[in-house]
Amino acid sequence: MSSSYNTLPPELRIEIFCNLTTTTDGTNFRNLDRTHRQIISDRLYRKQFLTVKEEQLLAYFSGGIFEEGTFHLLHYNGFDKEELNIWYRLRDKRTLSTLQEQRLALSMIEEMIYTEDGYGEIQQERERSEVARIVAFVLADNFGCVPKHTDSVLPQQDISLMSARFQQERDEIKRCFLKLHNAFSRRAAEPEFGSSSMRTMALDLISVWIEAEGQDGMRMVGKDRVPYFIMEDAGMPGQGGWWELFLDAIYRTIEFLKYLERAYNYYRGTSL
Secondary structure, three states: OOOOHHOOOOOHHHHHHHOOOOOOHHHHOOOOHHHHHHOOOHHHHHHHHHOOHHHHHHHHHOOOOHHHHHHHHHHHHOHHHHHHHHHHHHHHHOOOHHHHHHHHHHHHHHHHHHHOOOOOOHHHHHHHOOHHHHHHHHOOOOEEEEHHHHHHHHHHHHHHHHHHHHHHHHHHHHHHHHHHHHOOOOHOOHHHOOOHHHHHHHHHHHHHHHHHOOOOEEEEEOOOOEEEEOOOOOOOOOOOOOOHHHHHHHHHHHHHHHHHHHHHHHHHOOOO
């Protein structure tokens, strides 16, 4: 009498499960049928694999386009260089990390999520930051666009006169800064994450990054420090240069905040 897979004893099915090598295979095998879901407990699954969501979070924070943000934010949260070595190991794709190392790295993210003390003044500091001030000027349509060759005489230029040549670029700048404003707005996040210390720390740090990215193409003019954007001769501000880097920084910021929120929601109660 021939046997079929359905007649295999639970012990053998578990043995097959334990010899799988990827989270995808482990998850698919566990969800194959009701029997598998009964014999492969959460504890057994976690002993062998990360969850799908954990794997996605780890892949982003250790190798996403904003990977440096992970190191800065963890360091900002009090982890020292020796502790962060695990993240450098994860970033080095030539080095195979163990499940234990992956869980250790994720535990740092989880610990950071549950750190809610000691950062009460960061929100106020960020609101006084240069980035927040520039965003307010741009959204109020109070900023200038000037050709690159006039950079040295900016204080003598009339904003409306010089900016008339760059209406299309002004519209693009406003769209860009509106996206940044929306990302910074607490309303863009779920209420619990929106008021969390993790998000506050991230926004404070992001303000510094964006300000640094914009140094090559923005000038603050006059007593009110009105922002001027330096245009390349081709039209778009810093086309092929600083402007592309600046836009990239803003869009990476938005993505980084989304992944932070995913991590926050996962460790605050999302199930396997």
